[in-house]
Amino acid sequence: MAEKVRFIIERQDGPNDKPYTQEFDVDYRPGLNVVASLMEIQKNPVTVDGKKVPPVVWECNCLEKVCGACMMVINGKAQQACCALVDNLKQPIKLQPARTFPVIRDLLIDRTRMFEALKRIQGWVELDGSWENREAPIQNPYTATTAYEISRCMTCGCCLEACPNVGPQSDFIGPAPTVQAYLFNLHPLGKFDAPKRLNVLMEKGGITSCGNSQNCVEVCPKSIKLTTYLAQLNRDVNIQALKNIFNN
Amino acid sequence: MFHTTFYLRRLHSLCGLLVLGMVLFEHIFTNSMAILGPQGLNTALEMMELIPKPIFMGLELGGIAIPLLFHGIYGIYIALQANTNSGNYAYVRNFNFSLQRWTAWFLVVFLIWHVGYLRFYVKGITGTPISFELLQNFFTNPIVVFLYILGMFAAIFHFCNGITTFCMTWGITKGPRSQNVISIISMLLCAAMCLITIVFMGSYFMY
Numbered sequence: 001m002a003e004k005v006r007f008i009i010e011r012q013d014g015p016n017d018k019p020y021t022q023e024f025d026v027d028y029r030p031g032l033n034v035v036a037s038l039m040e041i042q043k044n045p046v047t048v049d050g051k052k053v054p055p056v057v058w059e060c061n062c063l064e065k066v067c068g069a070c071m072m073v074i075n076g077k078a079q080q081a082c083c084a085l086v087d088n089l090k091q092p093i094k095l096q097p098a099r100t101f102p103v104i105r106d107l108l109i110d111r112t113r114m115f116e117a118l119k120r121i122q123g124w125v126e127l128d129g130s131w132e133n134r135e136a137p138i139q140n141p142y143t144a145t146t147a148y149e150i151s152r153c154m155t156c157g158c159c160l161e162a163c164p165n166v167g168p169q170s171d172f173i174g175p176a177p178t179v180q181a182y183l184f185n186l187h188p189l190g191k192f193d194a195p196k197r198l199n200v201l202m203e204k205g206g207i208t209s210c211g212n213s214q215n216c217v218e219v220c221p222k223s224i225k226l227t228t229y230l231a232q233l234n235r236d237v238n239i240q241a242l243k244n245i246f247n248n
Numbered sequence: 249m250f251h252t253t254f255y256l257r258r259l260h261s262l263c264g265l266l267v268l269g270m271v272l273f274e275h276i277f278t279n280s281m282a283i284l285g286p287q288g289l290n291t292a293l294e295m296m297e298l299i300p301k302p303i304f305m306g307l308e309l310g311g312i313a314i315p316l317l318f319h320g321i322y323g324i325y326i327a328l329q330a331n332t333n334s335g336n337y338a339y340v341r342n343f344n345f346s347l348q349r350w351t352a353w354f355l356v357v358f359l360i361w362h363v364g365y366l367r368f369y370v371k372g373i374t375g376t377p378i379s380f381e382l383l384q385n386f387f388t389n390p391i392v393v394f395l396y397i398l399g400m401f402a403a404i405f406h407f408c409n410g411i412t413t414f415c416m417t418w419g420i421t422k423g424p425r426s427q428n429v430i431s432i433i434s435m436l437l438c439a440a441m442c443l444i445t446i447v448f449m450g451s452y453f454m455y
């Protein structure tokens with residue numbers, strides 16, 4: 001008989017239902033990760049007590065840490081399930097939905113708030129046409145390196161889940177959307193709207209809600225230097241505030 | 249487009265570091281005179297009495313009472329927006345984040361007791377001047393001594409960790425290296441200030 005891996009999964013039938021836990025055993029195999037384990041449970045949704053239950057609902061897509069969909073709380077820490085190897089996890093493995101977000105069902109969450117926040121900070125570049133290559137505005141290659149790093153953010157929500165200042169008790173939009181404002185402020189055309197974005201960050205729920213716990217940079221699966229860019233944005237909003245006071 | 253939240257937050261930060269930091273330093277400085285014995289502390293306290301009453305009252309109100317009330321009340325509002333999670337995310341900075349809030353809650357209670365008893369009741373209502381002997385008598389209760397040392401440690405940590413976060417909030421330290429350097433320096437300052445506290449608290453049992 002193969003070695004078993006025990007999973008304790010926090011389930012919830014609907015957005016307003018009470019959460020409960022169920023335990024499942026999955027056959028161990030080398031390189032097994034949490035998403036693959038959830039797929040095994042989906043094939044044969046029988047708990048350790050031998051009860052047949054509705055399969056566990058979760059979300060995944062790319063399976064290579066690019067899409068962000070499979071973020072969940074594994075053994076108490078927010079991370080991507082696709083790259084959470086069973087070998088690196090303490091057993092039994094506890095899976096919970098990221099409750100900073102509304103839970104739709106089981107491990108499936110609703111990330112709408114992050115996209116709403118991106119709308120708020122104007123996470124896009126206003127274009128008034130397109131350019132031929134030679135006429136296009138020049139991007140400093142060093143700035144581009146930073147921009148590339150931040151652009152890899154996949155809106156997974158790890159940083160929001162780990163941030164003690166994000167949750168129903170606060171209106172903080174969270175590290176990821178805040179730092180996206182910096183990405184668009186770096187863009188050769190996006191920078192024209194930088195004062196607009198900085199003013200949004202100065203509003204309630206913006207960058208002032210950051211409490212410097214620095215969990216975001218610890219948990220970011222894309223290793224984005226969130227705290228560095230948050231500090232840069234703090235500098236930028238302070239300068240913007242001086243402009244607001246003295247330029248009017 | 250007047251960002252009330254932004255200015256309140258920045259004022260809270262400035263108020264804590266500069267104004268209340270000064271108050272903390274003044275307390276440690278004056279109280280450390282107890283190391284020299286009753287004469288030392290009483291002389292220092294009498295020197296403060298030389299400041300004309302209206303100016304002294306103005307300093308107490310503008311330099312302590314108002315900033316402290318603002319920092320405390322707005323701080324409670326800030327602390328209520330945090331859901332501390334240093335159990336699951338056991339990183340040094342996150343632990344400091346939790347400790348910043350726990351010390352804050354303790355200080356709210358401690359300062360109501362400290363200011364209410366020594367400033368309002370003893371000095372204000374009974375009109376007894378604060379002296380080495382009065383404090384020595386106050387500190388005969390070991391629970392009072394324990395709570396006062398804890399109160400000082402909480403205030404010192406809250407201030408020193410505040411230096412680190414102040415530098416982040418104002419965008420002074422941007423990268424992890426500079427943030428770590430400031431963090432180490434402020435924790436050394438924290439240790440030094442705690443040590444001085446233990447020494448001057450101990451002097452009440454020496455004389």
